[in-house]
Amino acid sequence: GGERRVWAAREKAAATLELLGLARHKDVPGESLNIQERKNLEKARALAMLPKLLLLDEVLAGLNLTEVEEGMNLIKKIQEAGVTLIVIEHVMKAITKLSNRILVLHHGEKIMEGSPDRVMNDKQVIEAYLGKRQRVFVKQGCGASQ
Numbered sequence: 001g002g003e004r005r006v007w008a009a010r011e012k013a014a015a016t017l018e019l020l021g022l023a024r025h026k027d028v029p030g031e032s033l034n035i036q037e038r039k040n041l042e043k044a045r046a047l048a049m050l051p052k053l054l055l056l057d058e059v060l061a062g063l064n065l066t067e068v069e070e071g072m073n074l075i076k077k078i079q080e081a082g083v084t085l086i087v088i089e090h091v092m093k094a095i096t097k098l099s100n101r102i103l104v105l106h107h108g109e110k111i112m113e114g115s116p117d118r119v120m121n122d123k124q125v126i127e128a129y130l131g132k133r134q135r136v137f138v139k140q141g142c143g144a145s146q
Contacts, residue, residue: 016044019077021070036067040074047078054078057088072097092130096120104129 017023020040025033030041039059046054060071072094079085079098089095095102096116104112104119106128112119119125 012050013044013048016047019047019081020044020074035062036071039063039071043074043078047083051083053084053086055086055088058090059087060089060091060094068094092120 014023014026017026020043022037022040022044025037030038033041043054043056043059056075059075060068063071068091075085075087075094075098085098087095087098099116102112102114102116102119103110104122104125106124111124111128112122114122120130
């Protein structure tokens with residue numbers, strides 16, 4: 001009964017902390033964690049509910065380049081665990097690497113939807129989010145697939 005459920009919950013919590021790189025901090029108060037660890041703790045809280053769908057809103061914001069890479073790897077692990085993700089993010093590298101489908105909003109209106117390659121080479125997306133100078137860079141082969 002109840003004891004078995006508690007044991008199962010503790011095992012799930014331990015596995016989630018391990019997945020998110022927080023196992024070594026299991027006895028540490030959340031306020032003493034750094035920003036990346038705090039973001040991972042928030043993901044752990046959400047994953048503990050065994051969601052089929054998870055919304056990640058700007059989870060890479062405020063992280064340095066190394067932390068962004070680690071965060072992207074973590075998001076990939078969550079995907080591989082079978083969780084469908086909706087990701088709101090401004091780190092374009094993450095969006096293009098982690099997504100198989102992208103929906104782009106500009107001032108609340110949908111301007112493009114499709115594969116990362118298609119979206120990253122769309123004129124409206126480039127002008128709205130990447131800047132006109134970026135267009136040449138994307139067209140020269142340094143876009144989503146690179």
